[in-house]
Amino acid sequence: MKSSYSNDDVEILLKDISGLVEPLPADVREQYIQKGIHYCEMLPLEYRPSERYMSAYRNALENYSRPTAKAVCVLAEKLYRKKSGRLVIVSLARAGIPIGILVKRYLKNKYDVDVKHYAISIIRGRGIDCNAIDYILDKYDAPQVQFVDGWIGKGAILSQLKEALQNYPELDTELGVVSDPANLTELCGTHEDILIPSSCLNATVTGLLSRTFLRSDIIGPHDFHGAAYYDELAGEDLSGEFLEHIERYFDYESNGNESSRKSCVNGLKIVHNIADSYSVDNINFIKPGIGETTRVLLRRIPWKIIINQKYADAAELRHIYQLAAEKKIPCEISRVDLGSYKVCGIIKKISDI
Template sequence: MKSSYLPGDVQILLKDITGLVEPLPASVREVKIQEGTHYCEMLPLEYEPSHNYMMAYENALQNYAKPTAIAVGVIAEKLYAKKRGNLVLVSLARAGIPIGVLIKRYLFNKYRVQVQHYAISIIRGRGIDKNAMDYILSIHGSETIQFVDGWIGKGAILKQLKEALVDYPDVSSDIAVVSDPANLTDLCGTHEDILIASSCLNATVTGLISRTFLRSDIIGASDFHGAAYYEKLKEQDLSLEFVQTIENEFVYDYSSEMTDIHDIVKGPSVVAKIAEEYGIEDINFIKPGIGEATRVLLRRIPWKIIINEKYKDADELKHIYQLAAEKNVECEISKVDLGNYKVCGIIKKLSDV
């Protein structure tokens, strides 16, 4: 489908459902989700950033472009060492797309390797888009495929991918990510919970496409999963600016070895402690890490934001505080050790309201 990326950056294997589904505000979607409607059967109304929030985004992009660029380079070097030119990038829409674009550009800039890059949908509880997978496998060997995402929160999509690929035993379920504070993969740029500026916005930093959509009255048996294109946001689009800003900070002369020291605590054990301490019955309500906490504030109805005390004054949490203030969401120091996570968002259980 159409996007605002350059034609050579990515081929997006999604059905264009623009105009077929009315986007819903978070207050309506959250009620429906908690009553049993799957999130993929609705489209969220895109958050319109305030002036102050956009200033926080620009600050995040300026201050964290270099660490993001270094982490992308680490991933790209690992993939090149692993597969050389025999590589096909398959980004998980949406958050994985800008990262896939960056890896593709890094490999071309340094090694003059022109890798193919696709974007496909995977949906928690519904699985991967098999039509998109079959399309890619009709062109490329299974050993070439490398999945890409933005970050790992608590590992739900990683688990979903492993389950989905039972039907594709020759395809690796490894995901390359910029940041893995959950300590669930070595195929990452860093285990630090870094601020990836693309996590701060929605469609306007991911090619003007919506979250992916799957509902049988609109998506047929032979269709790709769907998404809408937000033409009306064209004037606010920052997708290429984000990619170009990070690309300008690439470093090409370092080893692919990890350079950061990370806690041995695994993300799922941190999530379990949060659930116990805060009385959360459904761990899907717990969204650890900067990227996930940001998405809770942008797309869901948050109960509270808990902060790792070591990072309470960290610059990379400024946009979190800004969003929380705008939405009147409480921020407090976490009662449990958050490990590598700097922050965690907790969704409000509406039946308790």
């Protein structure tokens, strides 16, 4: 699979479907999704950021690279200790890929270990790419494998991972993430709902890759899951710049002990409270946390954005306010306690569009 990443950083186990699938705009995809077509059977039309939104991204990169780097260092130390240095990173495409690369670079710089890094697909409701898993297990012992993603929203992918690996009992189902505001794992860099700058953009900060794709007329039984490469965005690619900016703030004195799980209600309980209060009958329509809310605004058709009152003026929400203003999506203070989440996106029901 072609990408703008170096082969030294990651080996991407995906089938290249570039040019085979016509990307669809968000309003069309939303109608199909809510009529029962799975999101993985379509590709989204990439959002082309406005100048004001790119200014918000630049602000995020400048102001939140340091806390992101700190959380990456904590995560990397935890993974290194857990696997006693014998580690194979398997990142979940695509948000997990830059995180996997950063962990790999940190461990190389500090411990001089050349950790192998693969990127594979996992799709909510469809499972993990078993062909990719089998490929990795042909090369490495199962205890070495560690799955990595960007963040945990409400825990849907974590649950999907545990379910998908039931046929691989020798594999560790714990998911390493930079940010876990859902309070579901200790294998994270922080439990704060931090702004990871890469969450602000799509392909242009993740190697020019689309989100992953699975449809039987294009992906055969022995193929890896698919993705497209957006060659036409090469002039706008910021993937390398993002990695270098975060790496600049690595703290090699980190010991991985900075994060401990908070004694508060977990994310799924908060999501159910939101569903009850806002009369949402499908919790998949509720996307809590900075990363998930950003993705809703970039890919889906939100109904509204609800804000944790404590963070209403927080600078890390500027890009969300900017996107919401561009798309005329209302933002309001949440009437539900959002716990560690600073913000939450709620998808609009198709019948209300």
